[in-house]
Amino acid sequence: MGNLSTPKSVQKLQTALHAKAKAEAGYRFYALYDKISREDILAHAYAQCRSNKGAPGVDGQDFADIDGYGVQRWLGELALALRQETYRPDPIRRVYIPKANGKLRPLGISTLRDRVCMTAAMLVLEPIFEADLPPEQYAYRPGRNAQQAVVEVEALLFRGHPEVVDADLADYFGSIPHTDLLKSVARRIMDRRVLHLIKMWLECPVEETDDRGRKTRTTEARDKRRGIPQGSPISPLLANLYMRRFVLGWKMLGLERSLGSRIVTYADDLVILCRRGKAEEALRQLRRIMGRLKLMVNEEKTRICKVPEGEFDFLGYTFGRMYSAKTGQARLGYRPSRKSIKRVIESIHTVTARSGTWQETTELVGQLNRTLRGW
Known part of the structure; x- marks a missing residue:
């Protein structure tokens, strides 16, 4: 769960939590809130946030400000606010960054105080939920990465899954329903104070600044009770937890066997590789399950691809028929898109x-x- 830079006391806690979760699939953890406010947990969370850098939130506070104030003093006050349950998150500052297609992607920037608190929660919660995530999920996990997902897709093509549902979900992060997501968390966590923390983070107001410098705040996430802010330290774990519902649902319905299908996901990037002649039914089942999860398939971008006749893109690579530069012979493979x-x-x-x-x-x-x- 940890790495070389993780303090031994934090590693020990993470290892114990993961081992318990792995050994007892139905176990619910009930005393976690006090661990989030532990001195070593908050100090390591602060170190991680500092190494990631990042822009200031709505309060304008940066790491230089905290250095001037005193890091230990600052962390001590945050720990006290957590223990006394007076901690309340600040609004999220929303900025827009350009996407490859020319459109803009919203990014939520929390204050340093909130980022440290969320990272502390991640240090405690991730080892528990990591024990539950299926192997089909590759994003935001220790020891897993996008390149492994790419290699797995190539292997599945070689193993006789030539029909591919190249799926796109409409605003996955912004569509996740809070009530169902919190149920996924509560399946393992029964500490109400931890659940309340996550609920507060999900319902944070959003602050935007227009071209004239005027600031507006909205409570869209709280009002609609859906959506997790992209860019916050806790969002990757929550996104994985909800996608787990889809992967497990697919398996529980016996679709792996009946369609000869395999799923590979990386956050909201998703492909379903099938035996020949099964992709149409796989797409129909994808729509049905996502509908039950209150998510929408982007029909304009979702398509069926038959390899090697066709090609599809996944995680920055194009899969399909390739030609050897030396011999000119055709083969299945992938190249940068x-x-x-x-x-x-x-x-x-x-x-x-x-x-x-x-x-x-x-x-x-x-x-x-x-x-x-x-x-």
Whole structure:
């Protein structure tokens, strides 16, 4: 559960929680809130948030401000607020970042105080829920990554699953219903104070600033009782928990066997690989199950692909018929998609732009390495 930089006391707690959850599938944890406010947990959460950097939230506070105030003093006050149950999250600052298709994606930026608190909760909760997540889910998990998902898709194509439902969900993060999501959490967590924390984070108001600098606050998530903010430390775990419902539902209905199908998911990226002639039924079942989960399939972007006649994109790669550069022979495989190549080239241009500010060579090389590693 931990890594080399994780304090031994935190690792010990995470290992114990994971072992208990793994050994007893029906066990519900009831004394977790006090662990979130532990000094070592909050200190490590703060260190993680600091390493991730990130912009200030609605209060404008950054790490330099906390250094000036005193990190230990700041963490002590947060711990006290949690223990006395006076902690209340601040509104989320919403910004928009450009997507590859030219559209804008909303990103929620919490205050440092809230980010540290959410990360502390993640340190305690993730080992528990990691024991429950099925192998089909690859995102936001220790020891798992997008490249493993890509390799698994290629392996399934080779093993005789040539028909693919290339699925797209309409606003997955913004559509997750709070009541059902909290039921998924409560299946393992019966500590009401922890559930209340998560509920408060889900219902946080959102603050936006228009072109004239005017600020407006909305309570859309609380009013509609759906949606989790993209960008918050707790969102990846919650997104995985709700997607778990789909994966388990698919298996419980016997669709793996009857359709010869296998699922691979990475957050809201989803493909279903089937035996020949089964993709149409798989798509129908996908719509039905997602409807029961109160989610919508994006019909414009969801399609059936038959390999090797056709190609499909998944996690930045194009899958289908490839040709050897040496022999010219055809084979099944994958290559970087045109969209991902274009995105990397644009990122490199941005980093190395002559019109940009002068940078130390080592800093420039570091930025380029991060860009290429991410690709």
